[in-house]
Amino acid sequence: MLIRTQDLWKIYEMGREKVNALREVSLEIEKGEYAAIMGPSGSGKSTLMNLIGCLDTPTKGDYYLNDKLVSQMNDDELARIRNKEIGFVFQTFNLLARATAAHNVELPLVYNGTESEVRKRKAREALKMVDLEDRATHKPNELSGGERQRVALARALVNNPALILADEPTGNLDTKTGHEIMNIFKKLHRQGNTLIIVTHEHDIATYADRIIYIRDGAIEKEERKKN
């Protein structure tokens, strides 16, 4: 089992008021799975993704990634997991504006001390995976939205992570470009990557083998594609 969460809680305290962003979320995802998370706005999808992506720690409950108890790790260990095991794709791309596409893709490698030569080669390979070799020296503002998201995808997979997470990766793209991105995800899945994406759109969710619905911070139901 790649991911196992047990009764995860995330409670935000806003003065005297408490927001239960996640309530007793227990979830298992196997290696090689492709899962989509759906739910209304404010239901806790991003909160769950941030926990799975080790950007945040739960208020209560345990989270095992690759059988390691992540929910008890310190900042440096979490940074290491984010770097090695997880590739994140955001709705707003989150590229460094001043850096070229190639440099953006190299960034995760910078933080695990990969040599410059190796970094350049791996970045080139990752850009090739998303069909953007010819845009390597472009800055983000010289790229279209779809191209930016492809750079972000290349960055997410450059370190060959155990898990690729995407929080509304098509949210800022038109339908056509969104489907192009989803086709790349499909390709990555076929190559054996484990993917979890958050989306509002049913169209997009159907790319996945498994759809997890959440509401008010709790898992409501699940659907599996039969084949």
Place this chain on the structure above:
Amino acid sequence: MNLLEGIFIALRSLATNKLRSILTLIGVIIGVMTVIAITSIIAGMNKYVADQLSAVGSDTFFIDKWGLIMSDDEWWEALKRKSITLEDMEAIGENCTYCDKVGASADTRRRVKRTGDHLEDVRISGVTANLIDIIDIKLEEGEGRYISKFEEEHNRAAAFVGWEIKDKLFPSVDPVGKEIKIGNQEFKIVGVAQKRGSFLGQSRDNFVHVPITAFFKHFGRRRYGRQLSVEIIVKAESFESINEAMDESRAILRARRRVPYDKKDDFGIMTAETLMDLYRQFTSTAYLTMIGISSIALVVGGIVIMNIMLVSVTQRTREIGIRKALGARKRDVLWQFLVESVTLALVGGIVGILLGLGTGKIVAMNSPLPASVDPLWIAIGLFLATSVGLAFGVYPAVKAARLDPIEALRYE
């Protein structure tokens, strides 16, 4: 790579806004420049003063009415003292066993004229002929001789002139044997001194030496209603006996001037060493001033850098979030911002060093001070700049490192 990137980011942010960069770095620039300029000027002065004082010799001392005056009170007290006379000089010459040669001089300022041309405000010294044996007076080669004993004894109107007198009044003729008018009196030039250059903008070549007897005769024995006081210059038998020579001279003068045994000397005795002490006091004041100015400038510069870095951290909150999401640890972010602030400060330091060296050069060109820079001070300048960058960069860098990745990513 990370290091290079940090340096690059800092340089690029400097280049994009040049005016702001200058304002940002001005404190560090001034701080480091002060250190380099003052130390190079002092190093130059050290060499110069050592040269000058070596002309005096460590076996020579001076006696005058004033001594080293350090305050107004001392000045008012010295003003009331009896003058020192040629008779005092003779008494020392006769009675001081450790003294080898005893001479005297007295000063005034006069206009010096040659048909048509003239120089204002030239320093005229009445001297004893043996002065050339006591202090180092260099003759211009082939340009005559110093004042003679005969001329001293017979009040002759002979003049030994500084290099500038020859240069300005006799540009194309040999001045030796020619007449010049000092005040209203004709003097015959007997010799010319070697060029000595200028010091702190003052020419040291516009002087005339005349026999002290002729000096009294033509320029008077009295000044402001008092007898003119002379300076006695003594060369001891040897360097080892200078203290005995000074003690003897002091005893002779105290007796002649009837100073009660429980009172201080009413005259001053100075050696090259006391002048050196005075100079050292001056340089230590200069060093203290330097430390004062440069530390204020560096602290102000540091605070400005800290502010710029805080602004930079805020503007780049999202970037910090992205880096953290991709696996940057706290210390990675900390380093990134420290490298940036140190780079900023170092650029200021380098500019400060260049300006300091320039200031030293300008001083060297306009004075005989051979402004020399000890590489040690350049290293210290760089070290100071680096320390300022580190010390004032820590707070913004820690702030950046502590940012929560999710909040940073959400920052607009």
